[in-house]
Amino acid sequence: MTKMLKGIAASDGIAAAKAYMLVQPDLSFSETSISDPEAEIKRLDDAVAASKSELEAIKQKATQNLGAEEAEVFEAHLTILADPEMIGQIENQIKNEKVNAEAALKSVTDMFISMFEGMTDNAYMQERAGDIRDVTKRVMSHLLGVTLPNPALIDEEVVIVAHDLTPSDTAQLDRNFVKGFITDIGGRTSHSAIMSRTLEIPAVVGSGSATTEIKEGDMVIIDGIAGDAVIDPTADQLAEYEQKAADFKAQKAEWQQLKDARSVSKDGKQVILGANIGTPKDVTGAVDNGAEAVGLFRSEFLYMDASELPTEEEQFKAYKEAVEGMDGKQVVVRTMDIGGDKDLPYLPLPEEENPFLGYRAIRISLDRQDIFRTQLRALLRASHYGRLAIMFPMIATVKEFKDAKAIFEEEKAKLVKEGIPVSDDIEVGMMMEIPAAAMIADKLAKYADFFSIGTNDLIQYSMAADRGNERVSYLYQPYNPSILRLIKNIIDASHKEGKWTGMCGEMAGDQVAVPLLLGLGLDEFSMSATSILKTRSLLKKLDSVKMQELAQKAVEDCETTEEVEALVAEYTK
Numbered sequence: 122m123t124k125m126l127k128g129i130a131a132s133d134g135i136a137a138a139k140a141y142m143l144v145q146p147d148l149s150f151s152e153t154s155i156s157d158p159e160a161e162i163k164r165l166d167d168a169v170a171a172s173k174s175e176l177e178a179i180k181q182k183a184t185q186n187l188g189a190e191e192a193e194v195f196e197a198h199l200t201i202l203a204d205p206e207m208i209g210q211i212e213n214q215i216k217n218e219k220v221n222a223e224a225a226l227k228s229v230t231d232m233f234i235s236m237f238e239g240m241t242d243n244a245y246m247q248e249r250a251g252d253i254r255d256v257t258k259r260v261m262s263h264l265l266g267v268t269l270p271n272p273a274l275i276d277e278e279v280v281i282v283a284h285d286l287t288p289s290d291t292a293q294l295d296r297n298f299v300k301g302f303i304t305d306i307g308g309r310t311s312h313s314a315i316m317s318r319t320l321e322i323p324a325v326v327g328s329g330s331a332t333t334e335i336k337e338g339d340m341v342i343i344d345g346i347a348g349d350a351v352i353d354p355t356a357d358q359l360a361e362y363e364q365k366a367a368d369f370k371a372q373k374a375e376w377q378q379l380k381d382a383r384s385v386s387k388d389g390k391q392v393i394l395g396a397n398i399g400t401p402k403d404v405t406g407a408v409d410n411g412a413e414a415v416g417l418f419r420s421e422f423l424y425m426d427a428s429e430l431p432t433e434e435e436q437f438k439a440y441k442e443a444v445e446g447m448d449g450k451q452v453v454v455r456t457m458d459i460g461g462d463k464d465l466p467y468l469p470l471p472e473e474e475n476p477f478l479g480y481r482a483i484r485i486s487l488d489r490q491d492i493f494r495t496q497l498r499a500l501l502r503a504s505h506y507g508r509l510a511i512m513f514p515m516i517a518t519v520k521e522f523k524d525a526k527a528i529f530e531e532e533k534a535k536l537v538k539e540g541i542p543v544s545d546d547i548e549v550g551m552m553m554e555i556p557a558a559a560m561i562a563d564k565l566a567k568y569a570d571f572f573s574i575g576t577n578d579l580i581q582y583s584m585a586a587d588r589g590n591e592r593v594s595y596l597y598q599p600y601n602p603s604i605l606r607l608i609k610n611i612i613d614a615s616h617k618e619g620k621w622t623g624m625c626g627e628m629a630g631d632q633v634a635v636p637l638l639l640g641l642g643l644d645e646f647s648m649s650a651t652s653i654l655k656t657r658s659l660l661k662k663l664d665s666v667k668m669q670e671l672a673q674k675a676v677e678d679c680e681t682t683e684e685v686e687a688l689v690a691e692y693t694k
């Protein structure tokens with residue numbers, strides 16, 4: 122029966138296809154004693170063999186569709202299954218303790234995982250712990266006779282239905298087949314939503330109940346513009362959405378004509394419209410959408426896409442490819458922003474009560490200087506090949522910025538001494554995403570070459586509202602006067618020191634926010650590539666002097682988000 126689901130619009134576009142449930146099955150079991158160890162070992166061997174052939178198929182498919190690098194992780198899994206040591210121990214435990222294969226598998230792999238995780242001075246072994254965890258899940262699924270979802274094996278058009286999508290799940294999706302997705306949880310600025318925009322896959326997040334309402338194979342329409350989904354649509358509804366999809370396509374074609382135009386307001390005020398990217402591969406999308414810069418390269422995706430810490434050489438290649446791809450236009454690379462909802466399976470971080478307020482981003486980099494210095498060296502070397510800038514995430518204090526900058530200077534001096542070419546005008550700036558930093562923007566502006574406002578986090582920390590929690594998503598209020606005041610403080614402080622301010626949070630591409638940000642004097646707007654052309658089109662209609670008046674009124678006179686929204690509507694009529 123036809124049913125409507127309401128969620129949060131995460132990525133523009135309309136899609137209709139059969140549902141693919143990306144849902145983790147229940148892998149719980151009870152420990153039992155067994156009387157026939159040989160039969161139990163046979164069950165284990167069968168499960169291992171089935172896992173191997175499944176992994177072979179996934180590896181082959183992933184190599185074909187996503188490239189050899191993405192497929193490496195599956196090779197690592199196969200290596201584990203081929204290791205006689207671990208499998209031998211599981212078999213021994215079945216034999217000696219007469220327990221079922223599930224219990225022996227869990228107890229032996231748990232032991233290996235904690236042993237590897239404990240090798241804090243051996244990053245390679247630490248990284249294997251995550252692989253063992255994944256492989257264990259797969260073998261367990263075969264023992265229990267349940268199916269693990271394998272998104273890399275999808276070979277027909279589908280709409281993905283998931284409770285949530287981790288950034289690494291999203292990275293595995295093949296755009297040729299995945300036409301859209303819908304999740305139970307998440308907000309507009311959660312990372313799965315951001316990735317869906319980069320991949321130009323229509324998406325609805327935070328629907329609350331997609332995984333319970335939708336069944337495998339159901340026909341589903343995803344309306345990523347309105348934030349709706351229709352399950353089992355009628356013929357009329359399908360026709361209606363086809364029309365909507367066609368209208369959207371026509372609108373996009375119109376915007377496309379602005380690809381090579383400058384980004385100027387009606388009265389000639391020029392700004393920079395940049396793209397946010399996650400890997401060098403996204404540069405093509407940025408260029409195709411008329412980006413004048415990359416305002417944010419989320420370098421952590423390089424780390425998340427790998428099965429171990431990327432080497433200096435691997436990173437160097439990625440940064441070089443990005444700056445060369447942008448052909449002289451600025452590329453702002455943010456140093457690793459791990460933590461919060463972005464974890465690295467091979468870099469186990471201690472469990473925390475509040476990961477968003479915990480050990481993350483620059484806090485990890487300043488602590489794990491081995492990782493940080495490798496990244497900085499790679500960035501410095503790449504700077505020779507284009508216009509590269511660097512910024513640090515989650516800076517809260519002047520000391521953190523100065524410490525990070527000092528390490529940067531040390532690495533730069535070392536490379537220069539080694540005779541390696543390094544650009545001598547690399548701008549070093551910082552993300553403005555912690556309210557404490559926004560309040561002392563005048564002090565920070567003396568040291569940082571530029572600011573980039575990360576509104577996704579700035580709003581979550583100012584409002585004390587988790588950016589991925591749909592139950593508090595009403596507090597994601599980019600136009601609230603409180604947020605506008607922080608933004609004004611940051612922009613004004615940078616301008617007083619002759620510096621520039623960009624914004625790389627999702628707010629920069631928000632069509633209601635753009636008039637306000639133009640009025641507040643924002644210099645660079647960096648957004649999902651797919652939002653650039655519509656923003657350029659909007660800018661053409663705005664008068665910057667009038668928008669200054671709008672911004673002043675919003676900051677000084679308005680009390681609520683709704684009042685600001687109404688004011689924007691009045692000023693942009």
Ligand SMILES: C=C(OP(=O)(O)O)C(=O)O
Nearest residue numbers: 554575576577578625626
């Ligand atoms: C751009 C930002 O960084 P991220 O979304 O990666 O946290 C932000 O916080 O606004």
Ligand SMILES: [Mg+2]
Nearest residue numbers: 554575577578
């Ligand atoms: Mg952030």
